[in-house]
Amino acid sequence: MRLIYIHGINNEGKNAKVIEEAWSGALKAAWGAGAVDWSKIEVRTAYYGDTLATATDSWDGNSDAVSPMGPASPDEDIAPDELFALYKDVQKRFEISDDKVLEEIALTEGVNRDVVVTTMAKGPHKKWLKAIVRVIEKNFPGAGQKLANKFLKQAGAYLAKPGLFDEINTMVKGQVFDPFKDLSRTVVVTHSLGTIVGYVLLRKMRLEEKLPLFVTLGSPLGIGTVQKRIQGPFLKPTVATHWLNGSDPEDFVALRSELTAATFGSAEIENVSKLDNGYENAHSITQYLSHQEIAGPILKALK
Known part of the structure; x- marks a missing residue:
């Protein structure tokens, strides 16, 4: 079994291990003791937080x-x-x-x-x-x-700074997807800006064995500017059997709580759009992963 994590904004100063521990910790707590044998799960975690932050702060060098x-x-x-x-x-x-x-x-x-x-x-x-x-x-x-400021600056750099979009996408591909030729029994969990990275990469893949579940949490994929940058067609990646999109209505980054034909495209997506991550940080990934509506399908897909 394999879990792939792709983070989003506001992760500078961290590393893959820190992110992996936080995300897996939230899932372990949600699943309860003994739900799965973690020794049999290979976890791959992308990390591009410092690259994104540095590029944002020094646009054009x-x-x-x-x-x-x-x-x-x-x-x-x-x-x-x-x-x-x-x-x-x-x-x-x-x-x-x-x-x-x-x-x-x-x-x-x-x-x-x-x-x-x-x-x-x-x-x-x-x-x-x-x-x-x-x-x-x-x-x-x-x-x-100040999530608004952080998101707009880092997302703006990722989408508009020359070369950064491809640099980060290539970096993540090398970290978590290469050299896999088979994604069966693999769950890809993405958050925030990472949902764009994950979607772009998965959409390009043409593999015979499909991954059972692609998860997007707190996603900005419903924003028109994002869609203009990644371009269509806006379909479910052919390599993914199922796409689950979760959002908190108060999450600033998930500007469109649901990814539907009206807000995204004709992709087949299951939306869970009424999650409550609390008042302090509606964009929190650990809060997203603590919900049974999200943790449950991930566990099921790994078994």
């Missing part, structure tokens, strides 16, 4: 002052189109009006709203993007611990 969204980056700079589209998708999902964003900028700068309207006329300034994050943090506390 330059200083913060000239990087797309560095903390010292001038607000008046024009944001890259792909990055702006991602932030606008999030703004739309949370029904944040343009007026609300303008009010936030005016409040932060201590100026009249009309002044902001005039300065914004030249294009998608970074100050607009930063204001979206501030509005979310103020009005949607369930996002928790």
Whole structure:
């Protein structure tokens, strides 16, 4: 039996062992003692957290002052189109009006709203993007611990920074999928940004023996900008027998709680969209794995 883990955002400073212990620990607790012989399970854990964080913080290899969204980056700079589209998708999902964003900028700068309207006329300034994050943090506390800022910056880099998308996907492929020619009795569990990585890699595979279960938790696959980057067709990977998607309605990263024909495509997906991960961190992977609706199918697929 084999378990493959692919993590998402906010994992810099960790390593594969730390992630594996946390994820497996959550499953062990959910299953109870004696449910499975762990000595017979091969666990492979991807790790790209430091690569993603470094690439995000040093976009284009330059200083913060000239990087797309560095903390010292001038607000008046024009944001890259792909990055702006991602932030606008999030703004739309949370029904944040343009007026609300303008009010936030005016409040932060201590100026009249009309002044902001005039300065914004030249294009998608970074100050607009930063204001979206501030509005979310103020009005949607369930996002928790500045998750909005972390997700938008790291997802933006992964999707839009030249070469990073392919670099991370290739890295993960080498870590957890090569050189397997047979994925039977294998369960692939992915979280957050890792659901995109896992989906992209599995969709390319053409293996005779299929894996019984592909799990996506707290997934941003329902975001239009993500879909534009990975491109269609949006089908269940042919190498996967079953696709289980879990989400907490309060999870900021899972902007679309369910992956359906309306939000993703015609892929056959079982959605479990009313999980409750608690108020403190609705995006928590250990909380996701503690639910029987998620842990149960994983256990069944391994037997």
